[in-house]
Amino acid sequence: MEPRERFRLILAIVEKDLRMPLWTWVLAGSVAGLGFLLSLPGAAAMASYLRYYPYEFVWFDATLRGYYGIAAFLSSVVMGITFATVHGGEVRKGTIRSVILYPIDMTDLTIAKLLATFVIAFLVATPLFMGFFGAYFVYGLYPAGAFLAIHLMAFAMAAVALATGVGASLLIANVTGRLAPSPSSMGALFLIAALLLTETAVSTIGTYLAILMSAGRFPSPETFEAIEDFARTISVVSPHHMGARVLGIGFGLTSLWSDVHVVVPVALLVIAIAYVVGKRLYLDLFIK
Amino acid sequence: MPAAAAGILREQPHVGRTLISAESPWPPWMLVQAHGLGKTYPKVRALDGVGFEIHEGEVFGLFGPNGAGKTTCLRVLSGLTRPDAGRAEVCGHDVAQFPNDLRRHLGILFDLPFPYVDMTVARYLTFFANMAGVPRAEVRGKAAWALAQLGMTHHAGSRIGKLSMGERQRVEIARVLLSPARLLLLDEPFSNVDVDARLHLRSILRDWVSRGGGILFTSHNLLESEAIVDRYAFIHLGRIVAVGTAKELKENLLAPVYALEVSDANMALAALEPIPHQALETTAPNLVRLGLLRRQDAPRVAKALVSADVDLLEMKSVGTMEDVYRKLTRPPGPGGAA
Numbered sequence: 001m002e003p004r005e006r007f008r009l010i011l012a013i014v015e016k017d018l019r020m021p022l023w024t025w026v027l028a029g030s031v032a033g034l035g036f037l038l039s040l041p042g043a044a045a046m047a048s049y050l051r052y053y054p055y056e057f058v059w060f061d062a063t064l065r066g067y068y069g070i071a072a073f074l075s076s077v078v079m080g081i082t083f084a085t086v087h088g089g090e091v092r093k094g095t096i097r098s099v100i101l102y103p104i105d106m107t108d109l110t111i112a113k114l115l116a117t118f119v120i121a122f123l124v125a126t127p128l129f130m131g132f133f134g135a136y137f138v139y140g141l142y143p144a145g146a147f148l149a150i151h152l153m154a155f156a157m158a159a160v161a162l163a164t165g166v167g168a169s170l171l172i173a174n175v176t177g178r179l180a181p182s183p184s185s186m187g188a189l190f191l192i193a194a195l196l197l198t199e200t201a202v203s204t205i206g207t208y209l210a211i212l213m214s215a216g217r218f219p220s221p222e223t224f225e226a227i228e229d230f231a232r233t234i235s236v237v238s239p240h241h242m243g244a245r246v247l248g249i250g251f252g253l254t255s256l257w258s259d260v261h262v263v264v265p266v267a268l269l270v271i272a273i274a275y276v277v278g279k280r281l282y283l284d285l286f287i288k
Numbered sequence: 289m290p291a292a293a294a295g296i297l298r299e300q301p302h303v304g305r306t307l308i309s310a311e312s313p314w315p316p317w318m319l320v321q322a323h324g325l326g327k328t329y330p331k332v333r334a335l336d337g338v339g340f341e342i343h344e345g346e347v348f349g350l351f352g353p354n355g356a357g358k359t360t361c362l363r364v365l366s367g368l369t370r371p372d373a374g375r376a377e378v379c380g381h382d383v384a385q386f387p388n389d390l391r392r393h394l395g396i397l398f399d400l401p402f403p404y405v406d407m408t409v410a411r412y413l414t415f416f417a418n419m420a421g422v423p424r425a426e427v428r429g430k431a432a433w434a435l436a437q438l439g440m441t442h443h444a445g446s447r448i449g450k451l452s453m454g455e456r457q458r459v460e461i462a463r464v465l466l467s468p469a470r471l472l473l474l475d476e477p478f479s480n481v482d483v484d485a486r487l488h489l490r491s492i493l494r495d496w497v498s499r500g501g502g503i504l505f506t507s508h509n510l511l512e513s514e515a516i517v518d519r520y521a522f523i524h525l526g527r528i529v530a531v532g533t534a535k536e537l538k539e540n541l542l543a544p545v546y547a548l549e550v551s552d553a554n555m556a557l558a559a560l561e562p563i564p565h566q567a568l569e570t571t572a573p574n575l576v577r578l579g580l581l582r583r584q585d586a587p588r589v590a591k592a593l594v595s596a597d598v599d600l601l602e603m604k605s606v607g608t609m610e611d612v613y614r615k616l617t618r619p620p621g622p623g624g625a626a
Contacts, residue, residue, distance in 0.1 A: 008418070015415075
């Protein structure tokens, strides 16, 4: 099929999916507004305090990890729920069976669903994240540009994780002949894995385990060192680790590029193979 | 089916014979050409060597019991399911090579539609008109036309979830009619639709084929199908067991039984007695039921009655497509003659 025709089909599906119920947008706007209002007294007090004790916002590794973690969590949750609605919801309700009666293949259908997810999730997650810190931006306490960069990077990495998970689902379907695990489940799994496999998350979880396994005694420094080493090694498979690392380089906190080259090439490879494989899949996978 | 194909050619003067050449692998009037299609699910052989042809300008009916393979056949022909064996071309596209592309030429309605119940009818049709490749500028007009065809214009702003099942079915048919398709695959298109709407739908579909389109039609209502179907294929246990027009199938498969309306039933009985028969009886004062042993004896009936000075007011073959269906799908055994 011609690229123009494929684009038309993708666009038709995206347009349809973007017509979310009004209450979705009202809810997202209300929560963002509430977050802004809740942060207002703290920001005002901080601004008042800083009038007497001037302070320049400086990025530290710990602050970047914290804010990036919030952004990554928010983007992942919103993206996972949105994809489960626009894709998984259609499969569950059966309406996807009407869509596949038209000249679309699995690849283009998946692209359309991912695009719709990205647009909706962006329109929901951005006001939420920026809204929670909005009062600090209004008073000039936090750098809004840097926070927006953090949000954009976290969102992009969540998108990479979701697309890779969905692609992996198509690869499995090509082998097993069944769409199980579903793209929504695999997407959610990869979104969660991307969060849990960051250096911060792995070392935190490892520390908890070490405390549990040491039967009340405090773990040895060697144990902590081993946990840190393991966390550093495993975190190279997390897109969020890479995203935070790139931001860290951008904010002048680190110059380590070594583990940036792992996850994106692997993700792109999975997505590229899924793209080709998806074109060969028969759409009765949605009916089985 | 050479005879049936020739019949189609006779009925369609717009299909020029010059277009059809022996060298051409794909005659332009051919919409479906299937050979030896097979499909096996884990526990069921759904299709077993299925083959038939569908031409432009004909309504081709595919009939069979539940689970016979009708829906699987439709899925294979629409490129949704991969056949295990055989080959099929639909509108010039090989279903194995271009499973998704070929749906550009199809309008598909399966027996169990899954509409977007939260959408309005107009929005629903607009979406699927976009999916079907209707040019943007024409989408609204086409949707309005399809709604008008189905008598649903007043429901344009209604949510589909609020419609009755019959109205939903009409919306689904409107969706199918929107497609710039050459072939419609319709699985039970008249289910849940009231009598008036059925009559109207039949005329819409006949109009569709008269403009050169084709229809592959499945239904369980064989009596109704006689008003719309040009050629029949009966599928049973995944195999095509018969293909032909209603006349051909009745002649070949049913015993030659006739209902005669005559001026004098007793005189008719006496006149017909010499003709070899299996049944000869009066069913009403002026009606005679005659079951011949050989179809070739049918012309002798009128001659015998005329010789005996009995007026023959009407002579019609008794036997419906339901009888053909029963004959073809009855399990062989002591009680079955199939």
